[in-house]
Amino acid sequence: MPSLTxxxxxxxxxxxxxxxxxxxxxxxxDLSKEMKTKPxxxxxxxxKLSDKEVIxxxxxxxxxxxxxGKKSALQIIRKHRLWEVFLVEKLMFSWDEVHDVAEELxxxxxxxxxxxxxxxxxxxxxxxxxxxxxxxxxxxxARPRIPLNDLGxxxxxxxxxxxxxxxxxxxxxxxxxxxxxxRIKILDKVEFxxxxxILVDNKKTLFMSKDVAGNILIIQS
Amino acid sequence: MPSLTxxxxxxxxxxxxxxxxxxxxxxxxDLSKEMKTKPxxxxxxxxKLSDKEVIxxxxxxxxxxxxxGKKSALQIIRKHRLWEVFLVEKLMFSWDEVHDVAEELxxxxxxxxxxxxxxxxxxxxxxxxxxxxxxxxxxxxARPRIPLNDLGxxxxxxxxxxxxxxxxxxxxxxxxxxxxxxRIKILDKVEFxxxxxILVDNKKTLFMSKDVAGNILIIQS
DNA sequence: TTTATTTTTTAGATTAATCTAAATCAATAA
DNA sequence: TTATTGATTTAGATTAATCTAAAAAATAAA
Ligand SMILES: [Mn+2]
Ligand SMILES: [Mn+2]
Ligand SMILES: [Mn+2]
Ligand SMILES: [Mn+2]
Numbered sequence: 164m165p166s167l168t169x170x171x172x173x174x175x176x177x178x179x180x181x182x183x184x185x186x187x188x189x190x191x192x193d194l195s196k197e198m199k200t201k202p203x204x205x206x207x208x209x210x211k212l213s214d215k216e217v218i219x220x221x222x223x224x225x226x227x228x229x230x231x232g233k234k235s236a237l238q239i240i241r242k243h244r245l246w247e248v249f250l251v252e253k254l255m256f257s258w259d260e261v262h263d264v265a266e267e268l269x270x271x272x273x274x275x276x277x278x279x280x281x282x283x284x285x286x287x288x289x290x291x292x293x294x295x296x297x298x299x300x301x302x303x304x305a306r307p308r309i310p311l312n313d314l315g316x317x318x319x320x321x322x323x324x325x326x327x328x329x330x331x332x333x334x335x336x337x338x339x340x341x342x343x344x345x346r347i348k349i350l351d352k353v354e355f356x357x358x359x360x361i362l363v364d365n366k367k368t369l370f371m372s373k374d375v376a377g378n379i380l381i382i383q384s
Numbered sequence: 385m386p387s388l389t390x391x392x393x394x395x396x397x398x399x400x401x402x403x404x405x406x407x408x409x410x411x412x413x414d415l416s417k418e419m420k421t422k423p424x425x426x427x428x429x430x431x432k433l434s435d436k437e438v439i440x441x442x443x444x445x446x447x448x449x450x451x452x453g454k455k456s457a458l459q460i461i462r463k464h465r466l467w468e469v470f471l472v473e474k475l476m477f478s479w480d481e482v483h484d485v486a487e488e489l490x491x492x493x494x495x496x497x498x499x500x501x502x503x504x505x506x507x508x509x510x511x512x513x514x515x516x517x518x519x520x521x522x523x524x525x526a527r528p529r530i531p532l533n534d535l536g537x538x539x540x541x542x543x544x545x546x547x548x549x550x551x552x553x554x555x556x557x558x559x560x561x562x563x564x565x566x567r568i569k570i571l572d573k574v575e576f577x578x579x580x581x582i583l584v585d586n587k588k589t590l591f592m593s594k595d596v597a598g599n600i601l602i603i604q605s
Numbered sequence: 606t607t608t609a610t611t612t613t614t615t616a617g618a619t620t621a622a623t624c625t626a627a628a629t630c631a632a633t634a635a
Numbered sequence: 636t637t638a639t640t641g642a643t644t645t646a647g648a649t650t651a652a653t654c655t656a657a658a659a660a661a662t663a664a665a
Contacts, residue, residue, distance in 0.1 A: 254501060
């Protein structure tokens with residue numbers, strides 16, 4: 164694996180995410196938006212990443228991630244998610260507080276550190292937002308997850324992840340009492356605006372907008 | 385406290401240490417040696433640190449650290465040492481493995497992270513090398529410590545810290561069975577080369593060179 | 606108290622990561 | 636199929652952290 168700078172790691176991770184794990188092409192403008200840098204800066208960075216052979220770059224046609232790049236990206240994601248677990252499980256952070264700190268911790272370079280952190284945490288399979296943690300070889304246990312939106316009336320399932328990990332969204336979920344692991348059932352779907360009424364843990368009913376429901380990921384059952 | 389870059393933090397910490405906590409003046413060449421950079425680079429950096437008012441810099445006459453600078457340095461040292469405790473106590477690192485990783489972790493910017501790490505570790509007062517951990521206000525519980533060298537024949541005491549934290553030295557101590565907390569007594573002092581014979585925990589006798597003894601710190605008793 | 610030596614600073618480059626402004630390419634629309 | 640538009644790249648700067656080589660200042664030696 165080529166050695167990447169801090170900034171290169173962040174770009175590569177963004178490319179991995181925006182391409183949905185390498186499935187699609189990513190454009191300069193999309194990256195520019197994601198990274199909050201100007202398109203010109205992105206072009207510069209793409210040349211560097213291409214030189215290091217972690218992406219395939221054809222000028223004017225966007226990028227795809229290489230197999231090598233995917234491996235590197237998955238190691239960064241692994242670190243990010245393990246640190247998130249550490250912060251929540253051991254340091255009592257709430258799930259809306261961990262992202263920015265993990266964004267820094269993910270760049271600490273030490274293989275042994277991550278191995279031992281993984282063991283210390285009991286080799287967790289998912290992070291606090293329900294996202295799978297790649298193993299040391301980059302293998303990911305992907306569960307099939309669908310947006311809460313896609314359930315029909317009277318369907319039921321379990322919340323397993325969130326699509327949006329912003330503090331604002333997570334705090335909203337805390338407030339209304341939606342959490343990962345919660346069992347839910349669709350009591351009503353409003354035609355007009357796509358909003359839902361759901362039953363949480365056979366106990367509490369909850370109204371939520373289409374927008375919110377689209378960011379909650381479910382395993383149907 | 386002014387915000388410092390990664391490199392600025394490392395220089396400031398070096399200045400703090402080389403000046404023995406602000407007691408002495410530090411020269412450009414000394415810093416250059418410590419930081420493994422050229423004197424020219426040090427001069428550049430001193431101007432920057434001076435602009436941020438963490439050091440007093442008089443061209444050609446070296447630097448002293450300001451009160452503000454001392455505070456900043458102590459926060460970095462606090463983080464470094466807390467992370468070292470974490471690595472040893474929780475992740476099963478040995479005391480000779482922690483330094484380089486802590487050197488990176490100390491730069492993670494998050495007040496809440498350090499507060500919670502401190503609590504998680506049970507508010508330790510000393511790091512794995514016996515060095516005191518400054519509290520959140522920068523207050524340090526300094527114990528009087530003397531080099532093992534300075535003890536006289538039949539004097540006894542307890543190992544509380546090491547002066548040299550290099551992996552080589554620490555592994556040597558592991559090998560011969562000297563550790564922090566060990567009770568020791570001077571059985572013999574060789575005039576010729578300053579080497580010592582000591583009794584460890586009333587059990588095991590140990591020979592060590594003057595050089596080694598000078599890097600072991602003791603509280604006499 | 607001159608001269609020589611050592612230390613320190615300045616000048617001028619380089620690399621990484623960013624920016625703005627200008628140029629260029631590709632896709633779309635007439 | 637050409638013109639327009641929007642996306643992307645290139646050119647030229649800037650800031651941070653380093654370097655080498657040269658100049659200047661302080662210290663030590665004669
Ligand atoms: Mn990051
Ligand atoms: Mn996450
Ligand atoms: Mn450091
Ligand atoms: Mn230490």
